[in-house]
Amino acid sequence: MDQTARIALDVMGGDSAPACNLDGALLAVERGVPAERILLVGDEGVIRDGLKDRGGDPGFAVLHADEVIGMDEKPAVALRAKPGSSIGVATGAVKSGLAGAHVSMGNTGAVVGAATVGLKTLEGVRRPGIAVTVRLTGKPVTILDMGANVVPKPEHLVQYGHMGAVLMRDVVKTEKCRVALLNIGEESTKGTDLLREAHAALTESELDFIGNIESNQIFGDSAEVVVTDxxxxxxxxxxxxxxxxxxxxxxxxxxxxxGADWAHEVLGNVRKKVDYSEYGGALLLGVRGVVVIGHGRSDAHAVSNAIELAGRALDADVNGKIVQGLADRAPSA
Amino acid sequence: MDQTARIALDVMGGDSAPACNLDGALLAVERGVPAERILLVGDEGVIRDGLKDRGGDPGFAVLHADEVIGMDEKPAVALRAKPGSSIGVATGAVKSGLAGAHVSMGNTGAVVGAATVGLKTLEGVRRPGIAVTVRLTGKPVTILDMGANVVPKPEHLVQYGHMGAVLMRDVVKTEKCRVALLNIGEESTKGTDLLREAHAALTESELDFIGNIESNQIFGDSAEVVVTDxxxxxxxxxxxxxxxxxxxxxxxxxxxxxGADWAHEVLGNVRKKVDYSEYGGALLLGVRGVVVIGHGRSDAHAVSNAIELAGRALDADVNGKIVQGLADRAPSA
Incomplete structure (x- = not known):
């Protein structure tokens, strides 16, 4: 197997690590992901013992990491203090070509920080952004940025529209890729300077930009990609x-x-629909590598979803398509 | 009755106007608001006929207004084009002392615009803000600003904390008045420059400032006042x-x-708890007068709640207390 098609899984990250991650990796194999595609990153002893307890190793690759960054540690401090953390080692694996993707349920700030510093941004991309796909209405919607870029420039928001549209077209495989700007009114003059400038730039872009939407319209069938700071x-x-x-x-x-005994079932069904981990977690778009950030409280099912999402993103060459699309947009650059 | 204790109700505003407003005014009287405290503003013929259809006039004051601003009209344009609108006339009634409060289910932008331009800001207040009180957990929480001031300065956010705390202490009558800043993390260094500067200014203020909270914490018992842009x-x-x-x-x-026949009841109960009109609508704080902005789809019950909220705000002299508090804060000013 081409090593850059492999998915490095941070075994030590998440509230129920390592159990949820080992169970999730095994579930992913059950669901059809080749075991040799998964690179387990973490304490090798823990991983080997954990697999033994679970009936054996179906053929995972393993990469040892000495340290663990806790869920509540300050990302920048922890990354400096623990160069041998599973997050650091998994990011390094993507950087050196031992893997193409990093999947972690661990400290979000640390995963984003490690990727932003360790992996460079894709050619043409100004700032990475975190994209979360929700399927609230049965119909998927991607919202980005979810926190990587707190004070973006208008051009960043246009690039988020572009990256989100590639994600929807090539990974989620939606028919349309309508892009909307989250704002507090439909008129182009609404909101802050950033939003007015982004509206103008998005209007001039080649994207299928439908204009501003308000936050309650996220739940309607209005756009596949919602762009925000x-x-x-x-x-x-x-x-x-x-x-x-x-x-x-x-x-x-x-x-x-x-006293309805089916109450649990009703709520479970609804919870599933609103839980974004059903779709596999968040993607950090715009860095050289696929980075999937799961929720800390992920279970094996959510971890497997995250691994499968990383696989789909790699198979679809989402990053190649982002770079190509940006190059096509700016032929003079 | 002192005219400045009166409540001018925009009879023509709202999706179900004038019916919802006339029914709401009558319901408020049933619930104990003196009829002579309510000044009905709108087309006098429509009001007189509407009251006749509803069994007569219990003693309302009526102020004629020729025109109506539609729910979807552009506020600034509509206010200029229709100086005789019910919103304009009701605002004018507060300005001239014919009433102390304006309650409207009409075009929010027009109500805020008319108040901001027509009524001056209270002494010491830099910018008005819209406060919405929700009672999601049984325990009320006020969030402000809800859209009057899209690009505030740090000092505006401190004043919102102050005004929100007065509202909670003197009108809603909560025991505590903890103020929090909506942010994306607890650390004082999180967020934008605005948020960092506001955090520092709030920390130095005399308010019971508990620091940053994240949006999911609004539903916990963390603060009575949540300040945001x-x-x-x-x-x-x-x-x-x-x-x-x-x-x-x-x-x-x-x-x-x-097939549960009680499904409707369950959902109705939950809906009531999350519906902010149960509390009476939003208050525009910081202007010379009490301004309550209800939801366009308000029914008679919501209109009555809004009238009662205006009455409580007048009775508590919320504006006097805001001015006094700001003066106490800045003895050198």
């Missing part, structure tokens, strides 16, 4: 997570009062 | 509205599959 994107993602958890708990309590 | 606040409010509607519809569909 990393501050707002982070607020939106965490609000959706927190609010859905809160609302569904409230609904569950009301239903419990009626 | 008008862009983010607007995104948050509309996301909560859109997402709760979307989620509850999805839950309803799942429940319908089980």
């Amino acid at each position: 990393g501050y707002t994107g982070n607020v939106v993602l965490k609000l959706m997570e927190g609010f859905s958890g809160f609302l569904l708990t409230m609904v569950g309590r009301e239903m419990a009062a009626h | 008008g862009y983010t606040g607007n995104v948050v409010l509309k996301l909560m509205e859109g997402f709760s509607g979307f989620l509850l519809t999805m839950v309803g569909r799942e429940m319908a599959a089980h």
Whole structure:
């Protein structure tokens, strides 16, 4: 197997690591990902023992990493203090061509920091962005940036539109790739200077730009890609997570009062639809390598989804297509 | 009755105007608001006929307004083109002392625009802000600004914290008035320059400032007042509205599959808890007068809530307390 087609899995990252990751890797193999495509990164003893406990090693590659960055450590500090962390080693594996993708349920800031510093940005890309695909209405929508770039420039937002459209077309395989700008009104004059300038630049771009949408329209069939700055994107993602958890708990309590034994099933079905880990996690787009950032509380199912997403992104050559698309956009550059 | 204790109700504003407003005014009287405290503003013929159809006039004051600003009209344009609109006339009534409060379910931008231009800002207040109180967890939380000030300065955010705390202490009557800054992490170094500077200024203020909170923490028992810029606040409010509607519809569909005849009741109970009009709408804080902005789709119940909120804000002298508090903060000014 071509090593750059391999997926480095940070075995030590996540609230239930290493169990969730080992279970997730095995589940991914069950679902059809070749074991030799997965490079397990972490404490080799822990990995070997963990696989033994789970019935043996189906043929994973293993890369030892001495250290672990905790979920609550400060990313920049931890990355400097622990050069041998599983996040650092997995990022290094992508950098040196031992793998093409890094999948981690660990400290998001550390994964993004390691990738931003360790892997260079793709040719033509100004700033990486975190893309999260949700399937709230059955129909996938990608929102980016989710926090990599808190104070972007208008051109960054245009590039996010471009990268998001490539993701939707080539990895998620949607028919349309309509791009919208998150704003507080439809008119092009709404919002901040950044939003007005981004609106103008997106209008001039070759993207299928449909204009501004308001946050409640994310749930309608309005756009496949919603572009926003990393501050707002982070607020939106965490609000959706927190609010859905809160609302569904409230609904569950009301239903419990009626003693419905199927309440659990109803809530589970809805929870699945709003859980973005169902789609495999977030992608850091714009760096030389595929980087998938899962939720800390991921279970084996979510880890397997994340591995499969990384595989699809590699197979679709999403980064090659991003670079090609940017080059086509700017022939004079 | 002191005219400045009166509440001017824009009878013509809202998706179901004038019916929802006339019904709402009558409901407010039923609930104990003296009829002579309510000044109905709108087409006098429509108002008189509407009251006749509803069993008569319990003693409302009426102020005629020739024109109506539609829900979808551009606020600035409409306000200039229709000086005799119910929104314009009601604002004028507050300005001239014919009333102390303006309550409208109409075009939000026009209500805010009329108030910002027509009523001056309170002494010491730099910029008005829209405060929305939600009672998601049973416990009220006020979020501001919800869209009046899209690009605020750090000092505006400090003033929003102050105004929100007065609202909670004196109108909502909460025990604590903890103020938090909406951000994407707890550390004071997180976010944009605005947020870092606001964090420093809030820390130095006399407010009970608990630091940054993330958007998912709005639903926890963390703060009574959440301060943010008008862009983010607007995104948050509309996301909560859109997402709760979307989620509850999805839950309803799942429940319908089980044929539960109480599904409607469960969803209704949850909807009520997340609906901010249950609390009476949004308050535009910082102008010389009490301005309550209800939702366009308000029913009589929501209109009555909005009237009662305006009454409580007047009775508590919320504006006097805001001015006094700001003066106490800056003795050298």
